[in-house]
Amino acid sequence: MALPRDSQTFPPTSDADLILVSSDGVRYGLHSKGLEVSTGGFPPVIAGDLSVADPVALAEPSEVLDLLFPFIYPTEHPHIEDLEFRTVIQLAETAEKYQVYPAMFASRMCLRYSR
Template sequence: MTPEPSSPPAPSFPISKRFNLPTSNLTLQSSNLVLFKVHRLNLEMHSQVFADAADSTGGPTSENEVVSLSESDSVLELLLQYMYLQPQPDLREVEWEVMKGLAEAVEKYEVYAAMGVCQQRMR
């Protein structure tokens, strides 16, 4: 008897400590492969782009869905804080490249709650 070939194990990616929510129904993956387990409704409520995407798909998608984004984990970590009921991040100590990425993401995803503070920090 020959052993059956087994499939390679699924790659395991690091998961955000802050956004590893047990009741999540969507996983975002950063450009550097960090996973963020979040709630689709939070994204839809705080981002016009995510809301429009939900409207265009017409219905629920798989709870195991992974959406790959072009932003780094540092940027997503900050961006998502504006989409949850929690203290907003203190951006005074954020490195320039991360701040620039956050400002671009806020505009790209139309996260209105973060636009004003990003505009001020970018000055």
């Protein structure tokens, strides 16, 4: 298992109320409100059962989570149309798993036009 390190894009800062950890040990500081508004697949967050004191380990590697998490925030989303097919599939599967609706839509469109 890799040593934990902080995400460059979503570091666990004092204003983050949730820490998620990738399968390869990258720690992400996120805001439960963003997850509540943009997703349907993080029920413990929505119920208020988690906090920074309880980091949550995810099964996905940082390569995928780095693409997924920007879709939770009201910012420009990653341009995924030039990614390798395998990477888009991984993003699509993870977006479906956690019901990150903007990422689900972007992945669907990317895969649809890559035929």
